[in-house]
Amino acid sequence: MKRTPLFPAHRRAGAKMVEFAGWEMPVQYQGVIEEHVAVRNRAGLFDVSHMGEIEIRGPGATEFCQSITTNDVSRMKISHAQYNLLLNESGGVIDDVIFYRLEPDVYFICVNASNSDKDFAWIQDRAAGKVAAANVSAEYAQLALQGPRAEKILRPLTASALAELKSFAFQFADVAGIRCLVARTGYTGEDGFELYCNSGQADRLWSALLEAGAADGLVPVGLGARDTLRLEMAYPLYGHELDESTTPLEAGLAWVTKFSKGDFIGREVLLRQKEHGVERKLVGLEMLEPGIARGGYHLFKNGVNIGVVTSGTKSPSLGKAIALAYVAAVEAALDNVFDVEIRGRKIPAKIVSLPFYRRKAQPEVQGGL
């Protein structure tokens, strides 16, 4: 199993380690619920260094990126980031990624750990003779500082005006004396930052952030709470809601699919799907009786199998069991009630609007810069 540069730090903190996408990662430190609540109410620090990074550069980089993605890369200004998708020829999702535009012709892409080798090979095949692509995953560590107090915690560690960063904007800044790419992005639904630094400096950055945030209740957070946090926001997780057989239109990602930008891989299939309508849709479910729907459980309406759960948990913020599921499009209406088969028993669930959770208005007065 691969390890991030923060592996020793996780061990020191007494984390429970698990295998995730070929990496030995912390699943929890003090407990999933406690860590989840810390991120919603205070702040949490995540090691997400397992995620991959790919750089694309050279004249024509924008045109090339447009051809391999669904979102409109040309609308992204320098120092801005964009959620995007790589599709195969049949419109299936190869990966969901974040693009960062570093320079007019230089893009930095953050990809899922489980897909980074696949993505790079796929990009490289298509980049040949056009632009330079490099897999720089090993060079960078990535830390996510998330929660309503993230900005307050980060402020004293840097001279840069990171508080002014808008959502999905980024800048290079020294944080605790360590050069970072700091982006106002995240996977929790809370305010926060994602910081990329050189792998060799990750341990120092991790410790400096934890120390600076201790008084504000900052705690390290494992992949367990990362999953419950993203699920409350209905953010897709590759391998669950997305894979090479699901299209963005089925997954509720039409907003990332910009037909008007011109041709891209998978466009034709998606256009046809848009015209004829999708056969299945990703929906949010709330269990109406005790029981937790888990990925792979089937949904029934009048005894007919009409869908399958992709992710499910007991939501720590809502105190309810929630799930994401693909259901037949004709059944995908709000408030529609089904049965989820949970280990031989049928438990009713209904379709609810997404996200499951909405960020609380912060009662604290936001201080000046």
Add this chain to the structure above:
Amino acid sequence: MEFPEGLKYSKEHEWVLVEGNTATIGITEFAQEELGDIVYVELPEVGEKVVKDDPFGAVESVKAVSDVYAPVSGAVLEINDILPDNPETINDDPYGDGWMIRVELSDTDDLKDLMDAEEYAEYVQQQKENDEEEDEDEEDEDEEPEDEEDEDK
């Protein structure tokens, strides 16, 4: 970690308290710690028969579901009513308020296969050591010199 005397323990990390012909069953402190925050408990109904080594219920953490295996066979006399609404009781008090079911033993011979507190403590220790060995094997292969091995206090 606690291993109360007077209880019997299974390899699947359930405990049994035998009083006359009645057996009270729950999961051990080690089991609840491995599972993490328990958020849902599935129990059989009173009158149902549970069969030794077969699942009689399930406990779920936010992450995953785990079957709970019957350490003995018998008819369910009582279930712990507080668990459906307060599943975290198993984390808080696995040997006390977190008990799961009470059964009428159908065969006291079932108890012979179970461990006493001392044997179970050794069994848990062994499992932990196995985990550590796996880790250390990997660490040997690892070339990062800064990998400290001061874990698992």
